[in-house]
Amino acid sequence: MFFHVQKLINEIVPDEPDPAAANALQEGLGGQFGEMRTMMQYLFQSFNFRGKAKPYLDLIQGVGIEEISHVELIATTINRLVDGSPRYQGKAMGDGDGGTPLEIALDGHGKSNIHHWLVASQGAMPVDAAGNPWSGSYVYNSGNLSLDLLYNLMLESTGRLQKCRLYEMTRNKTARSTISYLIVRDHAHENVFAKALESLGVNWNKLLPIPNFDATKFPEVKQLMDKGLHNQQY
Amino acid sequence: MFFHVQKLINEIVPDEPDPAAANALQEGLGGQFGEMRTMMQYLFQSFNFRGKAKPYLDLIQGVGIEEISHVELIATTINRLVDGSPRYQGKAMGDGDGGTPLEIALDGHGKSNIHHWLVASQGAMPVDAAGNPWSGSYVYNSGNLSLDLLYNLMLESTGRLQKCRLYEMTRNKTARSTISYLIVRDHAHENVFAKALESLGVNWNKLLPIPNFDATKFPEVKQLMDKGLHNQQY
Amino acid sequence: MFFHVQKLINEIVPDEPDPAAANALQEGLGGQFGEMRTMMQYLFQSFNFRGKAKPYLDLIQGVGIEEISHVELIATTINRLVDGSPRYQGKAMGDGDGGTPLEIALDGHGKSNIHHWLVASQGAMPVDAAGNPWSGSYVYNSGNLSLDLLYNLMLESTGRLQKCRLYEMTRNKTARSTISYLIVRDHAHENVFAKALESLGVNWNKLLPIPNFDATKFPEVKQLMDKGLHNQQY
Amino acid sequence: MFFHVQKLINEIVPDEPDPAAANALQEGLGGQFGEMRTMMQYLFQSFNFRGKAKPYLDLIQGVGIEEISHVELIATTINRLVDGSPRYQGKAMGDGDGGTPLEIALDGHGKSNIHHWLVASQGAMPVDAAGNPWSGSYVYNSGNLSLDLLYNLMLESTGRLQKCRLYEMTRNKTARSTISYLIVRDHAHENVFAKALESLGVNWNKLLPIPNFDATKFPEVKQLMDKGLHNQQY
Amino acid sequence: MFFHVQKLINEIVPDEPDPAAANALQEGLGGQFGEMRTMMQYLFQSFNFRGKAKPYLDLIQGVGIEEISHVELIATTINRLVDGSPRYQGKAMGDGDGGTPLEIALDGHGKSNIHHWLVASQGAMPVDAAGNPWSGSYVYNSGNLSLDLLYNLMLESTGRLQKCRLYEMTRNKTARSTISYLIVRDHAHENVFAKALESLGVNWNKLLPIPNFDATKFPEVKQLMDKGLHNQQY
Amino acid sequence: MFFHVQKLINEIVPDEPDPAAANALQEGLGGQFGEMRTMMQYLFQSFNFRGKAKPYLDLIQGVGIEEISHVELIATTINRLVDGSPRYQGKAMGDGDGGTPLEIALDGHGKSNIHHWLVASQGAMPVDAAGNPWSGSYVYNSGNLSLDLLYNLMLESTGRLQKCRLYEMTRNKTARSTISYLIVRDHAHENVFAKALESLGVNWNKLLPIPNFDATKFPEVKQLMDKGLHNQQY
Ligand SMILES: [Ca+2]
Ligand SMILES: [Ca+2]
Ligand SMILES: [Ca+2]
Ligand SMILES: [Ca+2]
Ligand SMILES: [Ca+2]
Ligand SMILES: [Ca+2]
Numbered sequence A, B, C, D, E, F: 001m002f003f004h005v006q007k008l009i010n011e012i013v014p015d016e017p018d019p020a021a022a023n024a025l026q027e028g029l030g031g032q033f034g035e036m037r038t039m040m041q042y043l044f045q046s047f048n049f050r051g052k053a054k055p056y057l058d059l060i061q062g063v064g065i066e067e068i069s070h071v072e073l074i075a076t077t078i079n080r081l082v083d084g085s086p087r088y089q090g091k092a093m094g095d096g097d098g099g100t101p102l103e104i105a106l107d108g109h110g111k112s113n114i115h116h117w118l119v120a121s122q123g124a125m126p127v128d129a130a131g132n133p134w135s136g137s138y139v140y141n142s143g144n145l146s147l148d149l150l151y152n153l154m155l156e157s158t159g160r161l162q163k164c165r166l167y168e169m170t171r172n173k174t175a176r177s178t179i180s181y182l183i184v185r186d187h188a189h190e191n192v193f194a195k196a197l198e199s200l201g202v203n204w205n206k207l208l209p210i211p212n213f214d215a216t217k218f219p220e221v222k223q224l225m226d227k228g229l230h231n232q233q234y
Helices: A019-030 A035-047 A054-081 A101-106 A114-118 A145-169 A173-199 A219-226 B019-030 B035-047 B054-081 B101-106 B114-118 B145-169 B173-199 B219-226 C019-030 C035-047 C054-081 C101-106 C114-118 C145-169 C173-199 C219-226 D019-030 D035-047 D054-081 D101-106 D114-118 D145-169 D173-199 D219-226 E019-030 E035-047 E054-081 E101-106 E114-118 E145-169 E173-199 E219-226 F019-030 F035-047 F054-081 F101-106 F114-118 F145-169 F173-199 F219-226
Strands: A002-004 B002-004 C002-004 D002-004 E002-004 F002-004
Touching: A002 B054, A019 A035, A019 A054, A019 A114, A019 A145, A019 A173, A019 F114, A035 A054, A035 A145, A035 B054, A054 A145, A054 A173, A054 B002, A054 B035, A114 C019, A114 C145, A145 A173, A145 E145, A145 F114, A173 A219, B019 B035, B019 B054, B019 B114, B019 B145, B019 B173, B019 D114, B035 B054, B035 B145, B054 B145, B054 B173, B114 E019, B114 E145, B145 B173, B145 C145, B145 D114, B173 B219, C002 D054, C019 C035, C019 C054, C019 C114, C019 C145, C019 C173, C035 C054, C035 C145, C035 D054, C054 C145, C054 C173, C054 D002, C054 D035, C114 F019, C114 F145, C145 C173, C173 C219, D019 D035, D019 D054, D019 D114, D019 D145, D019 D173, D019 E114, D035 D054, D035 D145, D054 D145, D054 D173, D145 D173, D145 E114, D145 F145, D173 D219, E002 F054, E019 E035, E019 E054, E019 E114, E019 E145, E019 E173, E035 E054, E035 E145, E035 F054, E054 E145, E054 E173, E054 F002, E054 F035, E145 E173, E173 E219, F019 F035, F019 F054, F019 F114, F019 F145, F019 F173, F035 F054, F035 F145, F054 F145, F054 F173, F145 F173, F173 F219
Parallel strands: none
Antiparallel strands: A002 B002, C002 D002, E002 F002
């Protein structure tokens, strides 16, 4: 059984609306390596878990539940990027200079997603940054524990890789605050799956972390890692 | 933020494995009107909710959270139908009489899903009963409160309609116990959305419930309705 | 049996070509709530209609047939927006200033659809504004009359909602003349389905119309409503 | 503008219901080479037609309009095959012998489609015989007249090829009466596109018809060809 | 540049036709973890390879080229299973006992694929065992060498896992000869990617092979491994 | 069995990177009428070939094998267009003027594909220019030789038509060198299939080539045709 409190897992930093950043962030929500994928993959792996290796079940399920909160966080972030923000003081979207409101909103140098305005009512959608809807075919659950854990490790690493690219695609603070949080938690989850695989026999030596990229060069990430957030498990 | 306890929202009655029932139940899990759809639609509607009408947000979100537990319930049920059950005493699947194990498992008069055995390792999948993967294009979130509520009402009614057909497709008690629970909760949710729409001006008179079908003719449903389960909100 | 006369159901006002408007209008043609959807949904509902409630069959089928003419109207409109118009006097597309013809045609600030030029030969396509092809999975036909009518009402309302957004996305008169006509007819169809549901027991009171938006603030829409076009049935 | 009369383009011969035949016929309705495809391809080609070669427009559009009536015919046929027929006297589906109604209906040796019963309420669906929804990506409209006509010729020939295979897959008279009619009209349309291409320069000699198969060995087809139905144009 | 000789990479053992085995084998051809996937994934990884680590390029490309021959082998195998075989002496499909030819061919207890007969003319198709077409979205190419190799290792292991299940689903010798060959080569490729990852730092210890399953209990596999085929690289 | 040498089938001319051209070229790689399609269609037709008409098998297979080299060529070309080129001297992408690297890379007036940067690591992807993944449903293999050849002829002609449009969409020399080569080889393949159909009875007279467009007005194409490349067969 699942429960909820009306509080985000991480605070979102306010900034100007930014339709292009909103569209890029869709990859982290509804993309093949985004939060809906990790959430659904780990939940299905835990619903279908058999046998007595309960610590592994607890581990996969624990991460899966955290991922629902990540879906909530990134969807809410996208929502703010196509709408406005608490301290919004800037150029009003869709006012002035003779354009119709939506003409102006859409004018993101072609990098915004027309569906955000036309279909989704300025909200997040279960699609990736190229507009492909999330698909159930993404979920991997082979029933072989080593393979499932290996895939999950690869999934978190790819998620972190894409989010580091996302960080560099935008300067918007609303976007970057959420991206940074998710980078650090991907790192934590990569470690969790790596250790589980170690208990099954592998010695990672210098292969991990993948990507071998020092994300502390992003100030928001450094701040969270200084607090040890990449080592906490819920 | 989301939380979880390792307890199903409703108990599953044990019975023999039944691959054909498992495949039919996939419609209730990954179908266009199944539990993954209601869960994701209500969660996106709540993540994207704006304005001050907080009681409506609470209502949509409350139902959405319950739907995650429905996904867990029906996925676990399918898992048991393709595996075995606690009190399993019957003909061992895949033993004896000269067939290879999987030849026997697959012999469900062509009504089982080969992916349950070949890909999913005898587990539930995010697909419908015809094998189509769940799609993000199912999620409806127009941003117009009346429309979203009307769609949600229609979604619960269609879910109940399909689950009544599912009930009649199988005699397996494992399948029927979960189907019956979901019928009663669909009924409860239909009522919730109907009342919300009443507060916005409509008078349903004799139109509801849709379908106008007395599900108490199914004994398992009657038992749950006698307990008033169709009137409870979480 | 179906017949055709070579005359559009509404006249298209000439204006300059406009590739960005052409792409936005694709949502109204091949989108999940566009004219191909209403056409196919109502035709399938009428082909599969059973029982003796013939007035409801006539109603659903009548609207469905009108929708074929809407598909013709909006496809022809898109075709003109990517080609030219009868009174076309303006800047020739793809001539002069050193660009290759197609470089210039594509230069719609990234809001045009490259497939309009590369695949469709400057014509309309059965896709939505984000490039997703129309899908048979859109068609809803539950076999329950109340549910089918309720879905159809919701479909027309969502169509009108999206078309009001479309109107505000462009100033092109070719686009706006067709959008306005379709807004008014969506309104008419919403009323038709609302009344059919009233005959089954509901009292809409102040819930309708959805969206509760006075489209007469769009001059082209006002002109058509002044003629009573939103009250006519074919 | 499109019109309709409540009369099928060809009479359907009554016979017993036959869920397996119903599913096979879905290929002729919603398959890649079925009636929805020809209808939509020719309508889009006519909506997007430019230039002065009006006889070719009239030809493509004329065939396209006839195809809407074919969609109506085959959808209605499928509907009858999953329901019953006027003179139905046989074994009631879903009664007697201890099975639940739907258990019996589904018992078509695994060749029926569970969505016909669970989702579509015993009606036709816009999908193919393997359950894939019809897709807008099927529509071909290159803007080059020779290519469009060549594709259309190939489309009709493939349609006729598949329908001859369909004829041999079933003995049901309801199914065969519609299949036979569509075979003959495919033949007629193949001839129409062949002649149009001759006027553009090709000499088919002995290449046509494709497939080079004497469909008059099917008695229902022979009867229609004896009436000259393969030479009529509407 | 690519070349070809008209010789299969492994000989196919003749046996009776078997439509159910043909459909199951489609997973190994067009499934998410089948031969088209490995072929395309490795080819794209090699086409997009950058930098100076040429031995890794050679390795990935070498395996990718072998995979084209695997696609050829399994497609040809499926083709024979729906047609006949060199020494075919058995019950003629589609003759005698009063059924139409296709009625008999289709009678595979609902486990055959109607598209093999109706669309593909008794040939292999680029789809999986549940009828889903192969999708470009399967291809993984992150640009990070460690991640790409890790994914490839996981892909080969999953392929071997599924093929071991496939082996147990059928007794047909035509099917089993090809399945056994592919199991052994998956094993070889798993080793290749494992060693490449070792050179980047990991020590697999007892984690590999995954699945930890002794495939030599399948006689055809044992025969090939006795010849050392799982250790050869092309 | 397939083999490979590390040499492209045609040399790629170096020029500046060009993300917009890279995205347009995706149509020629992963589009419905691109190189992956011709490659897979001809390979499946040859794997499924039956009967004794070996010269036709050799012809279809020969073209199919060449198409693998075309896939390699166009994928490599796209890869260079999103990365750099040997003689690259120009404005460094992603440096200077205050933008983050990816902000600058993405600034292609909305005509670039965000997945090239975020998902594919600046590499080619198996998708079309509108972002749709390549689909196995594209492959046509009816089993009727005349139909398969006719479809192949139409496929090559459509490919050439689209590539002529592609040529005019860009001035980039890297893109144009590959496009020109593919135009000439499409022409050669159109001729091959046309002659094969002549041997089956048709006389093309003045219908071919389609499109009836003199591609020698493109200088790079003229150069290749002067060498007779449109008449060579491998
Ligand atoms: Ca996460
Ligand atoms: Ca529910
Ligand atoms: Ca309409
Ligand atoms: Ca037809
Ligand atoms: Ca392989
Ligand atoms: Ca080519």
